[in-house]
Amino acid sequence: MDLSVKLPGLNLKNPIIPASGCFGYGREFAEMYDLSLLGGIAIKSATPKERFGNPTPRIAETPMGMLNAIGLQNHGVDWIIENELPFLSQYDTEIIANIAGASEEDYLEVIEKMNDNPVVKAYELNISCPNVKHGGMGLGTSPDLAAEMTRRAKAAARKPVYVKLSPNVTDIVSIAKACEEAGADGLVMINTLLGMRMDLRTGKPLLANGTGGLSGPAIKPVGIRCVYQCAQAVHIPIIGVGGISNATDVVEYLYAGASAVEVGAANFVDPYVCPSIIAQLPAVLEKYGNSSVREAIGKGLRK
Amino acid sequence: MMQVNNAIIRSNENIGKDVYRMVLETSIASEVACGQFVQVQVPGFYLRRPISVSEVLDENHLVLVYKTVGEGTAALSEMKENEVVNLFGPLGTGFPVENRDVVLVGGGVGVPPLVETAKQYISNGNQVTAVLGFNTKADAILVERLKECGAKVVTASMDGSLGTKGTVMDAIKENGIEVPFVLACGPLPMLKAVASCYSCGYVSLEARMACGMGACMGCVVQDENGQAKRVCKDGPVFQIGKVVL
Known part of the structure; x- marks a missing residue:
């Protein structure tokens, strides 16, 4: 069955992409399977300078999900270009660079440094990370700020720009439209939902950061709802993310209007989840009367 | 080589206050080095539980000794002989085996x-x-x-x-x-x-983990230069003086 999807900058052999922050730069998973099986890989957020991230504990389990507050830990864009992208270049899969920062200028600096790198096929602007004090979600919760960031990124970028949106907003559709008007080539949704747990022994929040981002199957209906609403309001492709664990989940997202999907927390539960989904996908698509991935995209949207 | 594999519970007995000893039949046993751990999927819970391997009995049997600290390990302690749990492992860098006392x-x-x-x-x-x-x-x-x-x-x-x-x-x-x-x-x-x-010498650390394989950066500690080390992959065993405790 034809699982391929063509999106701006991305020739995906299948619609399965491990989500940023859940896959590092692929090295650990490459010990377990051939990364060329994947449609693409959204690599861990790059910032201009090295970031250690938040104090630990950074992880807490929740019903059908988890909270994380990693805080964009990474070695900085120069190190990533020098050390990680050459490793990824050996695989036949589309690399999406997730870009983050504390200010608009940070995002532009990372983009400019990656513009000449042939391994990176597209950018994913992370204006939706809930775990940093500056930048992150702060840029993604207002249509005006999201549009301004998108406009400046598009002006700087020589690769397609996808904008990763936060669900922690009153009206995600207005932000999606603002990004489209500002020139975004595509949207990725959703980032994690802002959440919290308390430690009954200490009486304090369980995460050292206090709050964290909720992911896992618990958020799948929120992601599908966001994709469904935005797919009817914009004409650019949407990559769906949130709680995907199997091929059935993928088809739900495709029906809601996603053109591809990212798989996040499920990689922590089953390190083989992405190749498993790719293997299951043809049978699930066929079961519901689809002869390709493209045929399933947007099937559930009101006409 | 780390692998994902169903293990059969051969015994699961209380050996101390809130502490259980579980013998598992799994081919992972033959791969385990001392100080390594496995990620145990407790049915009904989302994330796996990282639990150190207490000992390897033979190439098909390993022993986990764990304390019931939360709902997941409590549920694990209720599991019976011949039930199946899914394991991911062996994981991490264990204790070195040196020729000395x-x-x-x-x-x-x-x-x-x-x-x-x-x-x-x-x-x-x-x-x-x-x-x-x-x-x-x-x-x-x-x-x-x-x-x-x-x-x-x-x-x-x-x-x-x-x-x-x-x-x-x-x-x-x-x-x-x-x-x-x-x-x-x-x-x-x-x-x-x-x-x-x-x-x-060396110390083995405990941490809250998600992936257990070095990808998510959930369990980091700082090394002597302020760089991040992953408890799950670079550890859990670290040389004394190499990480900030």
């Missing part, structure tokens, strides 16, 4: 990985002294097992109900243990005390 220092539920470690050192012909600390005698685990393996065992308890009254450090002093090479696993204050008294 060693003092193993364990605190509470940090004792389990020292059993396989003791077996490895003893089978190499080295002398193993195990210093085990618990809150009370009721919390003591694996004391007899380590003796059976051939280790010389001394104990300490905070309330004095078992061995030296006080910490493992008090027991080391009281028993005049002067072996300079230490391998330790236990609560952070114990590891800090060990690291301040020994310059030569």
Whole structure:
């Protein structure tokens, strides 16, 4: 069955992409399977300078999900270009660079440094990370700020720009439209939902950061709802993310209007989840009367 | 080579206050080095539980000794013989096996990985002294097992109900243990005390983890240069002085 999807900058052999922050730069998973099986890989957020991230504990389990507050830990864009992208270049899969920062200028600096790198096929602007004090979600919760960031990124970028949106907003559709008007080539949704747990022994929040981002199957209906609403309001492709664990989940997202999907927390539960989904996908698509991935995209949207 | 694999529970028995010993039949057993851990999928819970391997019985059987600290481990303790749990492992960087005498220092539920470690050192012909600390005698685990393996065992308890009254450090002093090479696993204050008294050795850390394989950066500690080290992949065992405790 034809699982391929063509999106701006991305020739995906299948619609399965491990989500940023859940896959590092692929090295650990490459010990377990051939990364060329994947449609693409959204690599861990790059910032201009090295970031250690938040104090630990950074992880807490929740019903059908988890909270994380990693805080964009990474070695900085120069190190990533020098050390990680050459490793990824050996695989036949589309690399999406997730870009983050504390200010608009940070995002532009990372983009400019990656513009000449042939391994990176597209950018994913992370204006939706809930775990940093500056930048992150702060840029993604207002249509005006999201549009301004998108406009400046598009002006700087020589690769397609996808904008990763936060669900922690009153009206995600207005932000999606603002990004489209500002020139975004595509949207990725959703980032994690802002959440919290308390430690009954200490009486304090369980995460050292206090709050964290909720992911896992618990958020799948929120992601599908966001994709469904935005797919009817914009004409650019949407990559769906949130709680995907199997091929059935993928088809739900495709029906809601996603053109591809990212798989996040499920990689922590089953390190083989992405190749498993790719293997299951043809049978699930066929079961519901689809002869390709493209045929399933947007099937559930009101006409 | 790490793998994902269904294991059959062969036994799951209470061996101390809130502590259980589970024997699992799994081909992963043949791959485990001392101090490594497995990620256990407890049915009904989302994330896996990282649990150190206490010992390897043969190429198809390993032993987990775990404490019920939350709902997941409580559910694990309710599981019965012949039920199946999914394992991911073996994971992490364990204790080095060097050809020298060693003092193993364990605190509470940090004792389990020292059993396989003791077996490895003893089978190499080295002398193993195990210093085990618990809150009370009721919390003591694996004391007899380590003796059976051939280790010389001394104990300490905070309330004095078992061995030296006080910490493992008090027991080391009281028993005049002067072996300079230490391998330790236990609560952070114990590891800090060990690291301040020994310059030569390794400590095994505990952390909340998600992936268990080095990808998510959920369980990092800082090394001596302020760089991040992953407890799950670079550790859980680190050389004394190489990480900030």
